[in-house]
Amino acid sequence: MTEQLPALQILITMMAAPLCVLVRNARVSWAIALLANAFACWVAWQLLQQVQTTGVIRYALGGWAAPSGIEYYIDTMNAAVLLLVSGISTLSLLYAYKSVSKAVPMAKHYLFYSAWLLCVTGLMGIVITGDAFNVFVFLEVSSLATYMLISFGDDRRALTASFRYLVLGSVGASFILIGIGFLYAATGSLNMVDLAERIPDSESQRAVLVAFSFITIGVLIKAAVFPLHAWLPNAYTFAPIAVTAFLAGTATKVSLYVLLRFFFSIFGEAYSFGQLFLNTVLLPAAIAGFVLMSLVAIFQTDLRRMLAYSSVAQIGYIVAGFALASQAGLTAGIVHIVNHAMVKTALFMAVGCIIYRVGHAHRPSLDSLFKHMPFTCVAFIISGLGLIGVPLTVGFVSKFTLIGAAMERGWWILAGLVLISSLMAVVYVGRVVEVMLFRQSRQSGPESSGLSEAPVTMLIPMYVLVAMGLYFGINGSQTLSVAGEAARQLLGGF
């Protein structure tokens, strides 16, 4: 049984998706989706345990051994991201039941949950596979499902947001495919471990260089790294809020995982950073990202849009960690993937609770919301502190390691800029908190009276994430040790 776990990770959610379509019932399909996701989460937990005790797991699909066959390759990095994706997905699904019933017509729910399951399957598939072409296939599975999920938003602008993401996402995906094609031309292999061995000896280094460039651009688009983030703000703003919470914690994180896998494991740190100076591209993009996008976030009045821009900024921190290309920098980047996923999903869930009761997320008209929805506001404030990076929250752990890594390299300016953009986060989170807590309602309109707290099924997943955020903020050594182990494996190559 245990040796079949890698296959079960993908298979169960994948089989649940057509089942949802067959039953055509909102509640039953939600229950199927939740059960399948909870199972996937359990499998991911088992895999993480197994990887930490026995080392890398390799699973040959169809019994055909790698390099000719497709294999699943799981080390600490994959297992951690798998657990993150399936965990966030399970919690968001629990949250989605109430939240989505308002945004999406009941008759379409089965399609919604089916698309959700396909999206999770695709994301987990990208992470678990050890085959470069398989990455592209699963990328398409998850992307197509994501476009569909975004278009479910009740605002008509969701359709244009989804279409915009479709155009940019397809460009990104085809760039990745072209890159993989060039790699295949240069080496004659698609297996990641095999690729890593063959690339240095390949006769056509020019093809490898072209592959490297295409894959870099493609993955940076999918990960929404600063100048290529144009699809993200609208997609996050107009998608159903449960979908936004889910995507904010998983989709871009998985793309960042692909980035790590290609740059460090396949091409190798010496090639991408030593020979091609990738950090001269990544670092300016990352810095511009977290400074400018934090600045833009300050001036947003819609909470969802504000958090979306803040997401681009946080991706900047993660990429800055990667660009350091050191053990400490990678650890900081990886730990921030996990920490930011928890914080941002919790924040979007809090905004979803506000939308569920108030009907909008327009900051200036949320006066004294604390009186009516105290639990939601407390969750928002705690997670907001995590976003800023206040001590005892997860944000502190990752920013502290990131600044430490920057200083280790002697890049004082980077450390300073991280601090400055954290101060900007204080401003944009603070403006919301100020309205929620202290501003008196100017008129006692009918919408402000009769407001009550959000349903319990929405509060529970949110508070699970908030509690996890606090736990890993106080006891950061657990996530840090996993991230450190993952960084060591990545720097060491396969």
Place this chain on the structure above:
Amino acid sequence: MKLYPRQRHRVLQVVTKLVIPFVLMFGLYVQFHGDYGPGGGFQAGVIFASAFILHGLIFGLQQTRRVLSPGVLRVMMSLGVLLYAGTGAVTMLMGGNLLDYDVLAHDPLHGQHWGIFAVELGVGITVTGVMISLFYGFASKR
């Protein structure tokens, strides 16, 4: 007698009725001969669906919808995927890895044969459903 606009294409209608069985037959041939010659689920699914699309073009969408309703198509699309993934589940239950067909029969050769057969059938059913659904989606005014 009121002449329906579609009834003007008498020749096309008669020829279509003659051609459709052969198209369906060829689709089935490509499906089930796929493990010996060129062919397989994808191609067969498209050929099979093209018969219905031709029917829709000549006799109108309403007529085709009476033959194959969108509900049936939805079932086809999901059943095909389930058949594919289910084959994988069965191989795992019989002690192999996912989609390791060797364990399906008494010897690996027959096992591979049965496995490919089931998987390609799943692909064929799904592709047929998806192609016709795409046609319905683009052709209907709603």
